[in-house]
Amino acid sequence: MSKSGFIAIVGRPNAGKSTLLNSVLGAKVSIVTPKAQTTRERVLGILTEKQGQIVFIDTPGIHRAKEGGINAFMVNEAREALESPTLVWYLVDPSSAPKHEAAVLELLAPSKAPVILLFTKSDVMMRAPQKAALERFQVDLKQALADKGIPLVESFRISARRNEGLKQLLALSWERMPEGPFYYPDEEQISDRPVRFFVAEKVREQLFLHLGQELPYSCAVEIESFEEPGGDKKLTRIEAVIHVERESQKGMVIGKGGQKIKEIGQAARAEIERFIEGPAFLGLRVKVLKDWTRNAEALKKMGYHLPEKGKNA
Ligand SMILES: Nc1nc2c(ncn2[C@@H]2O[C@H](COP(=O)(O)OP(=O)(O)OP(=O)(O)O)[C@@H](O)[C@H]2O)c(=O)[nH]1
Ligand SMILES: [Mg+2]
Incomplete structure (x- = not known):
C-alpha cells in the first residue's frame, strides 16, 4: 500500500516557506524574493516517490490583516490550508520578533494537526547572545503550542538554501503519512496550477x-x-x-x-x-x-x- 497526505507549510511572512518547498521538490514551484508577503495564494507542490505521495501547500505569510482587502485574502489562504492537513510544517525565522508568532498560533490552534516546528536559515551565522535568544524562543514557542493543545512532533533547525536538515524532515514526515491513494496519478505533475x-x-x-x-x-x-x-x-x-x-x-x-x-x-x-x-x-x-x-x-x-x-x- 502507498502512503499519502497533505502538509501545510505555514509561518510568518519571509520565514522561508516557499524556498523550503522548492528545495524539497527540487523545482521552482513557488516564487521567492527578499521581500515579505511575496506569496499571495496557496500553491500546491506534489512529491511523488516509491512509497507514496505528499502534497505540500505553500501559503502566504500569516499576519494581522485588515478586513476586506488583499491581506485578509492572503491570511485566509493560510487558514484554509490549515483546515485538514495531515501534518503542519511551522516555519520560524530565528531573527524575527517572537511576539509576531501570536497570529500564527491563533490560526494553527483550531487545526489540531501535528506540527513540526522548524527554525529556518540555519546557515546564517549567530553570535552567542542570539543563540541564547533562539533557545528561549524555541522553549516559549513549544510552550505556546502545548498551551493551545497543538501536538508537537519535533523541533529543529534547517537551511533550505543549504539542504540542511531536509532529509530528517522528510523522513519524519513520511513516518506521519497514513496509507492512502495517489491524489495526483501523473508522476510528473509537481503542482496543481496551470x-x-x-x-x-x-x-x-x-x-x-x-x-x-x-x-x-x-x-x-x-x-x-x-x-x-x-x-x-x-x-x-x-x-x-x-x-x-x-x-x-x-x-x-x-x-x-x-x-x-x-x-x-x-x-x-x-x-x-x-x-x-x-x-x-x-x-x-x-x-x-x-x-x-x-x-x-x-x-x-x-x-x-x-x-x-x-x-x-
Ligand atoms: N540564508 C538563508 N536565506 C533563506 C533561506 N530560506 C529562505 N531564505 C531567504 O529568505 C527570504 C524569504 O524567503 P521565502 O521563501 O520567499 O519566504 P516565505 O516564507 O515564502 O515568504 P512569504 O511568501 O513572503 O510569506 C528570501 O530572501 C530567501 O532567499 C535559508 O535557508 N537560508
Ligand atoms: Mg512564500
Whole structure:
C-alpha cells in the first residue's frame, strides 16, 4: 500500500516557506524574493516517490490583516490550508520578533494537526547572545503550542538554501503519512496550477525584485493571452497586464523611457523560458485598476476571492 497526505507549510511572512518547498521538490514551484508577503495564494507542490505521495501547500505569510482587502485574502489562504492537513510544517525565522508568532498560533490552534516546528536559515551565522535568544524562543514557542493543545512532533533547525536538515524532515514526515491513494496519478505533475499561473507569478517575482519598497504590493498580474507554438510559430506568445492601484504608480512601473518595464520584461521572460523550456515572447502593459487591493469587485477580477464576513483575521 502507498502512503499519502497533505502538509501545510505555514509561518510568518519571509520565514522561508516557499524556498523550503522548492528545495524539497527540487523545482521552482513557488516564487521567492527578499521581500515579505511575496506569496499571495496557496500553491500546491506534489512529491511523488516509491512509497507514496505528499502534497505540500505553500501559503502566504500569516499576519494581522485588515478586513476586506488583499491581506485578509492572503491570511485566509493560510487558514484554509490549515483546515485538514495531515501534518503542519511551522516555519520560524530565528531573527524575527517572537511576539509576531501570536497570529500564527491563533490560526494553527483550531487545526489540531501535528506540527513540526522548524527554525529556518540555519546557515546564517549567530553570535552567542542570539543563540541564547533562539533557545528561549524555541522553549516559549513549544510552550505556546502545548498551551493551545497543538501536538508537537519535533523541533529543529534547517537551511533550505543549504539542504540542511531536509532529509530528517522528510523522513519524519513520511513516518506521519497514513496509507492512502495517489491524489495526483501523473508522476510528473509537481503542482496543481496551470502554466498561465506560473507565468503570471514569474512576472510578479520580477516586480518584487525590480520595484521599490511598497510598489510590488500594489501590482497584480493578469495573463490576457497565452498562445502555444504551433504551425510556423516557434514562440510561446504571452500578453500580460500589470494592474496598479493609482495613476501615479503607472509611471513608476514603466520607468524613464520605458526602462524599468523593459528590465522587468527581460528578466521575467528569461524565467518563463526556463520554466516552459522554450522561447517566448512576453508583452507587458500597465493599467490602473483603481484601489484593487481594497475593492472586493476588483479583487475578484484578479482571482482573489475574499473570505466570508466574520472569518477575517
Ligand atoms: N540564508 C538563508 N536565506 C533563506 C533561506 N530560506 C529562505 N531564505 C531567504 O529568505 C527570504 C524569504 O524567503 P521565502 O521563501 O520567499 O519566504 P516565505 O516564507 O515564502 O515568504 P512569504 O511568501 O513572503 O510569506 C528570501 O530572501 C530567501 O532567499 C535559508 O535557508 N537560508
Ligand atoms: Mg512564500
